Amino acid sequence: MGRPPEPHGAPAPAGTAAAGGTTAAPGPVPGLVDGTAWPRWTLVAVAVATGVLAVSCLLCALCCCRRRRRRRKPGDQEAVGLGSARSSTTAHLPEVDGGESGPGGAxxxxxxxxxxxxxxxxxxxxxxxxxxxxxxxxxxxxxxxxxxxxxxxxxxxxxxxxxxxxxxxxxxxxxxxxxxxxxxxxxxxxxxxxxxxxxxxxxxxxxxxxxxxxxxxxxxxxxxxxxxLGPPGATEAEPAGELCVSLRYVPSAGRLTVVVLEARGLSPGLAEPYVKLQLARGRRKWKSRKTSARRGTAAPYFNEAFTFLVPVSQIQSVDLVLAVWARGPRLRAEPVGKVALGARASGQPLQHWADMLAHARRPIAQWHRLRPPGEVDEALALRPRLRLPLPGP
The missing domain is CATH 2.60.40.150 (C2 domain)
Structure with missing residues (x-):
């Protein structure tokens, strides 16, 4: 007995092949993919990029929230500790006019x-x-x-x-x-x-x-x-005043440059002050120079330079004596005060000389207190320069 023929136009059963021998993909997504003109790998890349961007935005939002919380906590702590810090600082302020106190408060x-x-x-x-x-x-x-x-x-x-x-x-x-x-x-x-x-x-x-x-x-x-030590008393002012001098020594050329800059604190009764420079070697006067005189001032400004040729082998055996001269009440020039610099000096003059030698080719300026002329001459024990007798007539 034969199988009865199927009616014309009846649908084919599910899963059977249609005319042409192809099989349709199940679900709506494959249909949507097949309906677009873009290739499948492009759509996959766009989807992955979208997902990465979304995750990044979420992580950024979480980090911002954490930073805000961290900033709020230190601000609250600083506001709380500010009053205590001010009070402790005020309690430990040192006294301005007093020194360090001992056990008795002195x-x-x-x-x-x-x-x-x-x-x-x-x-x-x-x-x-x-x-x-x-x-x-x-x-x-x-x-x-x-x-x-x-x-x-x-x-x-x-x-x-x-x-x-x-x-x-x-x-x-x-x-x-x-x-x-x-x-x-x-x-x-x-x-x-x-x-x-x-x-x-x-x-x-x-x-x-x-x-x-x-x-x-x-x-x-x-x-x-x-x-x-007790409190410092008033420094005794030297009646002779002070003198500012600049020293510069060039070892290669053996050149000693002395610049007499200015003087201050001189007696107002002195007239026409000037500075005399003497270079002594072997406790004998060797070379001498002097500045021009300044009139009508107790603080003359000279700014005059003098150069002496002193070899390196003799720089440690010379003495530089600077003396301020002026006309006093007896209307004749007399030494007002002196300062001696060199290896045989002491105190500030010795320090100035050492700084000059330590910084060669560089001018070193410094103020010096003028000493009584007799005191400087006694300390250096300078002998007068040997003079040959003049031939008789």
Whole structure:
């Protein structure tokens, strides 16, 4: 028996092949893909990029939220601790006009170690400056360039200055100086030690001072003790004034250039001041120059340069003496004050000379206090220049 024929136009069963032998893909997405003109890999790339962009935006939003939370927490903490910080800072503010206080509340100016001895044979007082500690810094940098000035009163005028120690509040001096004092004058003599902060172009700042009567010190024996420094007293003004000088040395050419810049603090009664320069070698006057005179001023401005030929082999054996001369009440030129620079000098003049040699070919300017002429001549022990006798008629 045969199978009855299917009616015409009846749909084919699902899963059977249509005319042409092709099979249709199931679902709407394949139909949509087949209906577009773009290739399939382009659509896949766009989908992946869209997904990456969405994830990145989500991560950025999360990071911003976390940063806002972190910023809010430190701000709250700073606002809370601000009042306590202000109160603690106000409670620990140092006093402006007072120094460091000791146990009793008195300001401390530092301590000085020195030795004293009186030699009855030579009738001299030997002062050995050892060191100073706990000095007060007067400048804004919290440090100082201290040096010490030692003198006896009476007699006043002669003083010894130590080397400058840069950038310290505990200088180690280790220097000895001698002062002639007769035995009968010893009970009335007072030792004065001033510790000052060195300033090259301005007045030196006092850091502390010690006054010690020698009559009560018991000098027959060598004493080495620590002494408390007191407040700095008024620096005694030198009646002779000050002189500003610039030094420059060129070793290759053996050329020493001295520039006399200006003077200040001279007596108003002096007329026509000028500066005389003398270069001594072997304790004998060697070369001499002088500036032009300035009229009607106690602070003359010179700015005159002088050049001396000094070989390197002799630069350590020469002495440069600068003297301010002027006409006084007796209407004749007399030396007002002197300053000696060189390897045999001491204090600030020696430091200036050392700075000149350490910085060759570079001008070094500095102010110097004028000393009494007799004191400088005695310290250098200069002998007069040998002069040949003039032939007779």
């Amino acid at each position: 300001p401390q100016w530092g301590r000085l170690q020195l030795s004293l001895e009186y030699d009855s044979g030579s009738q001299e007082v030997r002062v050995g400056l050892k060191q100073a500690v706990d000095l007060r810094a007067r400048g804004p940098g919290g440090t100082a360039d201290p040096y010490a000035r030692v003198s006896l009163s009476p007699p006043a005028g002669r003083a010894h200055e130590t080397k400058v120690h840069h950038g310290t509040l505990c200088p180690l001096f280790d220097e000895t100086c001698c002062f002639p004092v007769p035995p009968q004058e010893l009970p009335r003599t007072t030792l004065r030690v001033q510790v000052l902060d060195f300033r090259r172009f301005s007045p030196h700042e006092p850091l502390g001072e010690l006054r010690l009567p020698l009559g009560a010190a018991g000098l027959p024996h060598v004493l080495e003790l620590w002494h408390q």
